[in-house]
Amino acid sequence: MSDAVSAEKIPVTVLTGYLGAGKTTLLNRILSENHGKRYAVVVNEFGEIGIDNDLVVGADEEVFEMNNGCICCTVRGDLIRILGGLMKRKGRFDAIIVETTGLADPAPVAQTFFVDEDVQKHARLDAVVTVADAKWLSERLKDAPEAKNQIAFADVIVLNKTDLVSPDDLAEVEGRIRAINPYARLHRTERCRVELADVLERNAFDLDRIVDLEPDFLNPGDDHDHDHHGHDHDHDHHHRGHSSHGHGGMKHYHDEDMQSLALKSEAPLDPVKFMPWLQGLVAKEGQKILRSKGILAFKDDDERYVFQGVHMMLEGDHQRPWRDGEQRLSRLVFIGRDLPEQAIRDGFTACIAAS
Amino acid sequence: MSGLGAERPERIASVADQVAAIALKAPATAVHFLGERAVFVGSEKTCTLAAPDGTPQPVTVTDGAILCTVSDGMRVVLGCDDGRVVSLDADAAVTTLATDAKRRWIDCVALHKDGTLAWSAGKTAFVRGRDGAEKSWEAPSTVGGLAFAPKGVRLAVAHYGGATLWFPNMTAKPERLDWAGSHLGIAFSPDGRFVVTAMHEPALHGWRLADGRHMRMTGYPARVKSMAWCGGGKLLATSGADCLILWPFGSKDGPMGKEPMMLAPLTTRVSCVAAHPTQDILATGYEDGTVLLVRLPDGAEILARERDGDAIAALGWSASGETLALATEGGAAGLLKIV
Numbered sequence: 001m002s003d004a005v006s007a008e009k010i011p012v013t014v015l016t017g018y019l020g021a022g023k024t025t026l027l028n029r030i031l032s033e034n035h036g037k038r039y040a041v042v043v044n045e046f047g048e049i050g051i052d053n054d055l056v057v058g059a060d061e062e063v064f065e066m067n068n069g070c071i072c073c074t075v076r077g078d079l080i081r082i083l084g085g086l087m088k089r090k091g092r093f094d095a096i097i098v099e100t101t102g103l104a105d106p107a108p109v110a111q112t113f114f115v116d117e118d119v120q121k122h123a124r125l126d127a128v129v130t131v132a133d134a135k136w137l138s139e140r141l142k143d144a145p146e147a148k149n150q151i152a153f154a155d156v157i158v159l160n161k162t163d164l165v166s167p168d169d170l171a172e173v174e175g176r177i178r179a180i181n182p183y184a185r186l187h188r189t190e191r192c193r194v195e196l197a198d199v200l201e202r203n204a205f206d207l208d209r210i211v212d213l214e215p216d217f218l219n220p221g222d223d224h225d226h227d228h229h230g231h232d233h234d235h236d237h238h239h240r241g242h243s244s245h246g247h248g249g250m251k252h253y254h255d256e257d258m259q260s261l262a263l264k265s266e267a268p269l270d271p272v273k274f275m276p277w278l279q280g281l282v283a284k285e286g287q288k289i290l291r292s293k294g295i296l297a298f299k300d301d302d303e304r305y306v307f308q309g310v311h312m313m314l315e316g317d318h319q320r321p322w323r324d325g326e327q328r329l330s331r332l333v334f335i336g337r338d339l340p341e342q343a344i345r346d347g348f349t350a351c352i353a354a355s
Numbered sequence: 356m357s358g359l360g361a362e363r364p365e366r367i368a369s370v371a372d373q374v375a376a377i378a379l380k381a382p383a384t385a386v387h388f389l390g391e392r393a394v395f396v397g398s399e400k401t402c403t404l405a406a407p408d409g410t411p412q413p414v415t416v417t418d419g420a421i422l423c424t425v426s427d428g429m430r431v432v433l434g435c436d437d438g439r440v441v442s443l444d445a446d447a448a449v450t451t452l453a454t455d456a457k458r459r460w461i462d463c464v465a466l467h468k469d470g471t472l473a474w475s476a477g478k479t480a481f482v483r484g485r486d487g488a489e490k491s492w493e494a495p496s497t498v499g500g501l502a503f504a505p506k507g508v509r510l511a512v513a514h515y516g517g518a519t520l521w522f523p524n525m526t527a528k529p530e531r532l533d534w535a536g537s538h539l540g541i542a543f544s545p546d547g548r549f550v551v552t553a554m555h556e557p558a559l560h561g562w563r564l565a566d567g568r569h570m571r572m573t574g575y576p577a578r579v580k581s582m583a584w585c586g587g588g589k590l591l592a593t594s595g596a597d598c599l600i601l602w603p604f605g606s607k608d609g610p611m612g613k614e615p616m617m618l619a620p621l622t623t624r625v626s627c628v629a630a631h632p633t634q635d636i637l638a639t640g641y642e643d644g645t646v647l648l649v650r651l652p653d654g655a656e657i658l659a660r661e662r663d664g665d666a667i668a669a670l671g672w673s674a675s676g677e678t679l680a681l682a683t684e685g686g687a688a689g690l691l692k693i694v
Contacts, residue, residue, distance in 0.1 A: 058459070060477065062496055064515055064537045066556060077515060077537050077555070078497055085436060085460055088384070088398035088420035116555075117577060 009124040012083075012096045013200055014109050016150040017131030018140050019102035022160040026131055026192040026199070027051060027099055033196055040086050040093040042079070044101045055093055057082050061101060063108045066115055073115065073312070074108040080116050087122045095200065096123065103146050106130075106153040107290065107311055113205070114313040127202035130154035130184075131192065135164045138173050141180075141255075151177055152258050152290045152335050154184040155204035163190045179253040181335055182215035182260055183293075207317050210306040213262070213293055213331045261339050263332040263348045268299040270353035277347050278307070279314065285344075286312030289336040295319075297328035299353035369658040370648075374681070374689040375409045383682035386671040387426035389445035393671070393680040394431050395688055396424045402431065402443055407678070409690060414447045427466045428674050434461030440474045453483065465501035465510065473501050473510050480512050482523040490523045500541035500552065513538035513552045518562070520550070532562045534569065540579070544604050545588030553579040557595060559602070563609060570611050572602055577624055585630035585637055586651050590616070592637050594625040599639050599649055618654040619647050623662070629670035629679070638679050640667025646681055648693075659691055 017023045031039060031053050040055040064077035079098065086096065100109060106128050113125040130150045133140075137159075140147035151157065157177060162170055170188070177186065185202075187194045203209040274296065282289060292309040294316075307316030322328050332348065383395035383403070393405040399420045404412040417435040424433050430442045438458035442450045452472060455461065459476040466472060470485045475498035483489045496515035503510055504520075512519045515537050520530040532550065538560065540553035549570070551561040557578050561570030574596075581594040589605035598620035602610040619625075619639055627640035635651035638659065646660035646667055660667075665685040672679055682688040 060497060062515065064555070065535070066537075080555070081462065081497060082460075085420060085422050085462075088422065089436070 009122060010087075010090070010094075010096055011126035011201060011203075012098060012113070012123050013126050013202075014106060014128045015097055015099045015131070016104060016106050016128060016153070017102065017158075018133065018137070018144065018147045018150065020136075021102070021131040021133040022158070022192045023099055023102075023131045024051070025160075026129075026158060026194070027097065029192055030097065030196055030200065035196060037095060038093040040089075040096045042082055042096065042098045044099060044104075055086075055089070057086070059098070061104055063105075073111065075112040075115050076108045079109065079112050080119055083119050083123055090122070095126075105146065105149050107149070110153070110205075110310045111313055114310060114315065125205045126200070127155040127204035128153050129156045129158065129199045131158045131160055132173075132177070134159050134162045134170055134173050134188075138169075138176055141176055148180060148255075148258050149290070151180050151184075152337075154181060155202055156199050157181070157184045157186045158189055158192060158194055158199065159186060160189050160192050162188045175253045176255070178215070179255040180258045180260070183213070183333060183335070185216055205308065207306045207308065207315065207319060210293060210295060210308065210319070213295060213333050215262075257337050258335075259337075259339055259341075260333060260335045261341055261344060263330075263334075263345065265297075265330045265348070265352055266327070267352045267355065268297050268301075268328065269330050269351050271298045271301070271305075273353075274298070274351040277351050281344065281347060282309055282312050282314055285336075285340065288338055288340075289334050291335045292333065294330070294332040296330045296332075297322065367656050367658055369661075370691065370693075371658050371661050374660060374691045377403070377405045377409055377411055377688040377690060379403050379411065379682070379686055379688045380413060382684055382686040383669055383688055384421070385424045386669040386680040386682050386688075387424070387431050388428065388671060388673040388678070388680065389426070389431065390428075391673055391675070391678065392445050393673070393678070393690060394426070394443065395669075395680070395682055396421055396431065396433065402433070403688075404443075404445070404447055405680070405688075405690060407690070412447060414443060414449060416441050416443055416449050422460055422462055423464050425464045425466050427468065427470075432464050432466055432472065434464045434474055436460045438476065440464060440472070453481070453489075463498055463501045465503055467503040467508060468505075469508070471503065471508055473503065475501055475512070478514075480510065480521065482508075482510060482521075484508070484524070492519075492521050492523070492529065494519065499537065499539040499555075502541045502543055502550075504543050505545055505547045511541050511543060511550050513541035518550060518552055520564075532567065534560045534562075536560075540582060542582055542584070542591075544591070544609075545584050549604055549609050551582070551591060553582060553593075559591075559593065561609060568611070570609050572610060572615070575600070581625075581627045581629075583628045583630040583637065586635055590651070592628045592630060592639075594628055597621060597624050599625055599628065599637060601651075616652070618651075619649045619656055621645060627667045627670045629672055632672055632674055632676045634676060638670045638672065638681075640670050640681065642666040644683060646670070648679075660689075 042057050060078045062078040066073040294307045296305040303318040306319045381397045385396040387394045391407045395403040419436040430444045433441045438455035440453040455476045463475040473482045478494045481491045494514040500513035510521045517533040537555035538552035557575035559572035577595045579593045579595040583592045591602045593600045599618045601616040623641045623643040626642045629638040637649045639647045643662040644665040645662040648657040665683040668684045669682040679691045
């Protein structure tokens with residue numbers, strides 16, 4: 001998806017989060033803030049109403065199996081229909097927000113944007129934003145697989161209600177989030193007070209925006225951790241470049257069934273080996289792999305190759321030439337459930353080109 | 356593929372210069388005829404009536420989007436996103452036929468020859484007979500398509516996992532036709548022996564109603580969005596491929612085990628088909644803006660619109676077959692007299 005094309009497409013932000021975490025609060029903040037943008041909002045019919053907006057559409061969260069009935073090819077049938085209907089009113093809004101129920105799996109929503117030709121023509125998935133309740137998330141991660149899915153899937157996590165927990169408890173819940181998904185941008189908030197630029201227009205699914213694949217807490221980035229309301233609990237030690245975990249306030253947890261796996265190679269990869277391996281891996285283990293991303297340096301190729309995927313769906317392309325002096329490092333990230341780590345590592349190593 | 360699209364090796368007869376342009380304020384998504392007046396249905400708010408001389412008359416039918424439309428030649432019925440079912444007649448009169456109690460989107464509409472009207476909002480299909488009596492039926496999922504059988508008041512409802520035949524005036528249990536996947540468009544064959552759905556996947560599915568036998572019609576590169584019965588009701592023409600696809604329904608087995616006829620190949624996909632009401636001619640619109648008039652069964656072609664990259668969104672014939680109306684996604688529209 002080039003910038004030129006994506007610029008014309010309507011960005012769609014998917015708002016997930018467990019019941020009561022604060023999705024509606026965030027949604028109303030987005031809609032009421034004076035940003036000059038007009039939003040169409042797709043809400044689930046069973047959710048709270050109380051949304052003040054011109055264009056609100058109720059959805060049924062109908063998850064449809066496509067083609068061979070593989071669960072990795074599920075899409076949101078109602079969303080295809082609704083986006084089609086909204087496109088008839090193109091020009092009346094600048095962006096779309098899709099709110100899902102607390103029990104929803106984000107994957108079918110994301111896959112809708114990979115599978116459906118008409119959706120792809122007019123809209124693009126911007127980011128999956130997950131609102132989490134700082135007080136209750138740790139509990140939900142134990143008893144609700146949906147909550148874990150939503151954290152694992154997120155590009156942006158709004159960790160809300162931080163005023164209701166102690167600094168220790170906050171460190172604990174962050175540790176649990178990071179054990180599942182160290183790559184999402186995490187923002188601590190009260191009453192979902194987050195800069196809207198941090199949750200909207202993220203281009204998280206744009207191949208051109210795959211810049212690096214460092215864990216979020218290693219990125220002392222410009223758009224990280226806005227605490228706009230005088231509630232700094234001295235989090236700064238998270239932002240320094242610790243190469244390992246467990247220092248300072250960051251507690252380390254290992255989540256029993258959901259992990260992320262990062263692979264790295266300084267030696268170039270053989271595309272003839274790598275592509276079939278990656279496609280085979282997602283075909284075989286796609287049910288376990290929720291998200292994948294990579295920046296690749298192929299042998300005798302002066303351009304960076306980038307890819308991203310959701311379960312079995314992959315998209316990839318050459319992104320730009322490697323810059324002079326830029327280290328041609330290949331990096332891959334998988335977030336998933338019960339990932340066969342050693343097999344993935346071995347398979348990846350076998351793709352390194354003979355020098 | 357013959358590569359005809361890039362450069363036609365032989366000149367074919369063209370009537371493209373005889374298309375009279377119609378000025379629309381916004382692109383049309385469908386076109387119908389009420390007598391000799393064409394009705395271009397916009398994507399929101401407005402329909403434009405066009406007199407035979409091309410004079411346009413815009414008519415506001417709703418404040419919102421027009422989601423679906425059907426016509427029986429007497430009136431155009433429109434389903435809107437403000438929860439209303441609206442009709443428009445040749446005198447430009449707009450009538451609200453129904454309003455959804457919850458103001459849900461009206462996703463599908465269908466008309467029976469006898470004037471019975473059907474529409475759907477979410478999972479609910481509604482039928483209103485000529486006597487005004489209204490009945491409803493809950494589908495297992497959101498309704499994807501509605502079609503009346505050619506005889507009797509029987510409504511086919513496409514939904515996830517198949518289709519259901521519902522007799523609104525009888526107490527009989529609706530008859531379920533199962534097939535995995537999401538079913539959108541739906542049509543009866545003109546002889547009433549077959550029901551065909553256009554699936555969300557690039558395929559059609561059919562059932563022989565006598566025994567429920569399945570017909571899988573696959574091989575399309577894109578989803579089928581436009582279907583038309585032709586050849587005396589014995590052929591089903593569809594969009595979705597880089598040529599006109601015609602499935603044979605003349606024999607008792609329908610297209611089971613048969614290959615479709617493939618005519619008028621170009622290097623772009625067919626986006627729209629419309630069958631001439633009396634002759635074996637198919638107006639065929641393509642994604643590159645080409646319109647061809649294709650004669651059955653020999654496939655002789657006449658060019659009705661030159662390609663310009665602006666995909667054909669709608670085609671429609673007047674009941675007399677004397678006029679073809681066409682509209683593009685970009686907002687161009689025209690009338691072609693065939694006499």
